[in-house]
Amino acid sequence: MKNKKSHKNPEDRHPFFDQISQLWRNKTAVLGLVIITVFILSAILAPYLSPHDPLETALYDQLKPPVWHATGTWKNILGTDDLGRDILSRLIYGARVSLVVAVISVGLAFLCGTLLGCISGYYKGFRESIIMRCMDIILAFPYILLAIVVVAYLGPSLQNAMIAIAITYVPRFARIVRGSVLEECEKDYVSAARAIGARDFRIIFIAILPNCLGPLIVQTTLGFASAILDMAALSFLGLGAQPPTPEWGAMIAKSRALILRASWVMTFPGLAILFAVLGFNLLGDGLRDALDPRLRD
Amino acid sequence: MPDILLEAKNIVKYFPIKGGVFLKEIAAVKAVDGVSLTIEKGETVGLVGESGCGKTTFGRAILRLEEPTSGDIFFEGQSILTYDKKKMQALRESMQIIFQDPFSSLNPRKTVAHIIGEPLLVHGMRSRKKRDARVLELLRVVGLRKENMRRYPHQFSGGQRQRIGVARALALNPKLIVCDEAVSALDVSIQAQVINLLKDLQDEFGLTYLFISHDLSVVEHISDRVAVMYLGKIVEIAPSKALYKKPLHPYTQALLSAVPIPDPALQRNTRIILKGDVPSPIDPPPGCSFHPRCLYAKDICSRSEPKTKEIEKNHFAACFFAGQVGLTEIL
Numbered sequence: 001m002k003n004k005k006s007h008k009n010p011e012d013r014h015p016f017f018d019q020i021s022q023l024w025r026n027k028t029a030v031l032g033l034v035i036i037t038v039f040i041l042s043a044i045l046a047p048y049l050s051p052h053d054p055l056e057t058a059l060y061d062q063l064k065p066p067v068w069h070a071t072g073t074w075k076n077i078l079g080t081d082d083l084g085r086d087i088l089s090r091l092i093y094g095a096r097v098s099l100v101v102a103v104i105s106v107g108l109a110f111l112c113g114t115l116l117g118c119i120s121g122y123y124k125g126f127r128e129s130i131i132m133r134c135m136d137i138i139l140a141f142p143y144i145l146l147a148i149v150v151v152a153y154l155g156p157s158l159q160n161a162m163i164a165i166a167i168t169y170v171p172r173f174a175r176i177v178r179g180s181v182l183e184e185c186e187k188d189y190v191s192a193a194r195a196i197g198a199r200d201f202r203i204i205f206i207a208i209l210p211n212c213l214g215p216l217i218v219q220t221t222l223g224f225a226s227a228i229l230d231m232a233a234l235s236f237l238g239l240g241a242q243p244p245t246p247e248w249g250a251m252i253a254k255s256r257a258l259i260l261r262a263s264w265v266m267t268f269p270g271l272a273i274l275f276a277v278l279g280f281n282l283l284g285d286g287l288r289d290a291l292d293p294r295l296r297d
Numbered sequence: 298m299p300d301i302l303l304e305a306k307n308i309v310k311y312f313p314i315k316g317g318v319f320l321k322e323i324a325a326v327k328a329v330d331g332v333s334l335t336i337e338k339g340e341t342v343g344l345v346g347e348s349g350c351g352k353t354t355f356g357r358a359i360l361r362l363e364e365p366t367s368g369d370i371f372f373e374g375q376s377i378l379t380y381d382k383k384k385m386q387a388l389r390e391s392m393q394i395i396f397q398d399p400f401s402s403l404n405p406r407k408t409v410a411h412i413i414g415e416p417l418l419v420h421g422m423r424s425r426k427k428r429d430a431r432v433l434e435l436l437r438v439v440g441l442r443k444e445n446m447r448r449y450p451h452q453f454s455g456g457q458r459q460r461i462g463v464a465r466a467l468a469l470n471p472k473l474i475v476c477d478e479a480v481s482a483l484d485v486s487i488q489a490q491v492i493n494l495l496k497d498l499q500d501e502f503g504l505t506y507l508f509i510s511h512d513l514s515v516v517e518h519i520s521d522r523v524a525v526m527y528l529g530k531i532v533e534i535a536p537s538k539a540l541y542k543k544p545l546h547p548y549t550q551a552l553l554s555a556v557p558i559p560d561p562a563l564q565r566n567t568r569i570i571l572k573g574d575v576p577s578p579i580d581p582p583p584g585c586s587f588h589p590r591c592l593y594a595k596d597i598c599s600r601s602e603p604k605t606k607e608i609e610k611n612h613f614a615a616c617f618f619a620g621q622v623g624l625t626e627i628l
Contacts, residue, residue: 189401191402195360196469197416
C-alpha cells in the first residue's frame with residue numbers, strides 16, 4: 001500500500017484508504033472487481049482485442065464451432081454465428097454496448113431517483129405525496145410494457161431504449177432513498193445538524209445521504225445487471241439495439257432458433273451476461289461492507 | 298433585575314394525529330401545553346418529569362427544532378419565533394443542544410474532526426487549518442486526546458461520544474446549552490464525569506444550561522432552579538434547595554419520595570405510590586391534569602385548572618392546596 005509510507009499512524013489515514021484496504025481483504029469482492037475490470041477493459045480496448053471485425057460476415061464460415069470441437073479452428077476461437085461473424089469479436093464489442101447501456105440508464109435513474117427520494121423523505125408533506133404517487137403510477141405498469149410504450153413513442157433505438165430503462169428504474173431508487181432518508185431523519189445527528197444551523201442542502205447531501213449509500217449501492221449493482229438483461233429483452237423485441245449492432249441480448253435472441261444445432265452461438269453471450277452480472281453483484285456486496293464503518297472489524 | 302437570557306411564554310406544541318381517507322386532523326397529542334419558563338444568564342435550570350411528559354419537546358421547541366404551535370420565545374429580549382431562516386441560522390450560534398443518545402447523535406460516517414468542525418464551517422470558518430486548530434482545543438477542553446480527531450464515532454465508548462457531543466455544542470461559544478437527558482444513557486461513574494465536565498465548562502465559559510432529565514438526584518446536583526413537568530405542564534418550579542426540602546405540589550412529593558436513598562441504614566418512613574398511569578396526552582383529564590392520581594384531590598380539582606401561584610418566595614406551584622397538603626416530613 002502506497003499510503004502507509006506517508007502516515008505512520010494508521011488512525012490518521014484518510015478513511016478512503018481504510019475502505020479500499022477493507023475491500024481488498026474481501027476475496028469475493030476482489031473477484032467481482034477482476035471480472036468487471038476484464039469487462040471494462042474489453043469494452044475500452046475492443047478494437048485491439050478482437051481478432052475480427054464484429055460486423056464482417058463470412059458466408060463460407062457459417063456456424064463454425066469453437067476451437068475445442070473437432071471441426072473448430074483457431075481462426076474463430078468461439079466459433080461463428082449464422083452469418084459467419086466471429087462470436088468472440090462480437091462479445092468483446094458487445095461489452096461496450098452493455099457497459100454504456102448499464103452506466104447511462106442506471107446513472108440517469110440513480111440521479112433522478114436519489115433526488116426525488118431525498119426531497120420526499122426530507123420534506124415530507126405534499127411534496128412527498130406527489131412524488132411518491134407518481135412513482136407508484138410508474139411502478140403500477142409492468143416495467144417492460146412501460147419501456148415498450150416509451151420506446152414506441154420515442155422510436156426504436158439504443159438511445160431511446162436507455163431512456164426507457166432509466167424511467168422504469170427511477171422508482172426503485174426513489175423508494176429506497178426515501179425509506180433510508182426517513183429512517184435517518186429520526187436520528188439525533190440530523191437534529192444536531194439543524195441545531196448548528198446547517199442548510200437543508202448540507203443536511204441532505206452531506207449528513208444524511210452518505211448514510212443511505214449501503215442499500216443504494218446494492219440497488220445500483222443490481223440495476224447494472226438488470227439493465228443489461230432488460231436491454232436484451234428490448235433488443236429481442238426489436239426495440240433496442242438495432243442489427244447489426246453486436247449486443248449480447250440481441251445475439252441470444254437471434255440465435256434461439258439455433259440452440260439445438262449450434263448451441264455455442266447462444267451459450268457464449270449468455271455466459272458473458274452471467275459473468276457481468278455476477279461481477280457487479282460481488283463488487284456491490286463488497287463495497288457495501290467496506291463503506292459501512294459499523295461492519296468493519 | 299436579573300439578566301434574563303431566555304424567556305418562554307406559554308409554549309404549546311401539539312402533534313396532530315391524522316386519519317381517515319383525506320388525512321384530516323382527528324386529534325392532537327398535547328405534548329407541551331402552555332409552559333412558561335425564564336432562564337437567567339449563567340444559571341442551570343433543571344427540568345424533570347416522567348417519560349412522555351413533554352420535557353424533550355419543550356427543549357427542542359425553544360431551539361426551534363420543533364416549531365411551537367403557539368406561544369412566544371424571547372432570547373435576549375428578542376422574539377425569535379418571528380425570525381426567518383437566515384436570522385435563525387445566525388442565532389443558532391448562541392444556542393446549542395446536547396442529545397440523550399450518544400450513539401445516534403453523531404453521524405457514523407464522519408470523523409470527529411468533521412463532527413466538531415462542522416458548526417464552525419457552517420458559520421463561516423472556511424479555513425481547514427483554523428477549524429482543526431479549534432477542534433484540537435475543544436478536544437482538550439472536554440478531555441479527549443488529540444489523536445482521536447481522525448477517528449469515527451463507532452471507535453469510542455458512550456462516555457467519550459458524549460464528550461464529543463459536548464465539544465460540538467461548545468464549538469460556537471454558545472450562551473445557552475439545552476442538555477436533553479445528556480447523561481441518562483451513561484453508566485453512573487461516567488455520568489458523574491460528564492456532569493462535572495459540564496459544571497467546569499459552565500464556570501469556565503459562563504454557560505447557561507437547561508438541564509432536562511428524569512433523574513432527580515442528577516438534577517439536584519447540577520441545578521440552581523428546578524421545574525417539574527407533568528403531562529405537558531409545569532406543576533412546580535423553585536430553587537433547587539427549596540424544592541427538594543419542601544416540595545409543595547403533590548406530584549413533586551410523590552416523585553421525590555421515589556428517589557432511592559443509597560444507604561441501607563436510612564429508611565424512608567413513607568413512600569407515596571401513585572396509582573395508575575400517566576393519562577394520555579391526547580385526551581388529558583379536565584381540571585388539574587394530576588387529579589386522577591392525586592392523593593388529596595377534591596371536587597374542585599376535576600372542575601377547574603389551578604393557576605400557578607407563588608406560594609413562597611420564588612417557589613411556584615400549580616395546585617389549589619399547595620403548601621396545605623403533603624407529607625413534607627417524609628423527606
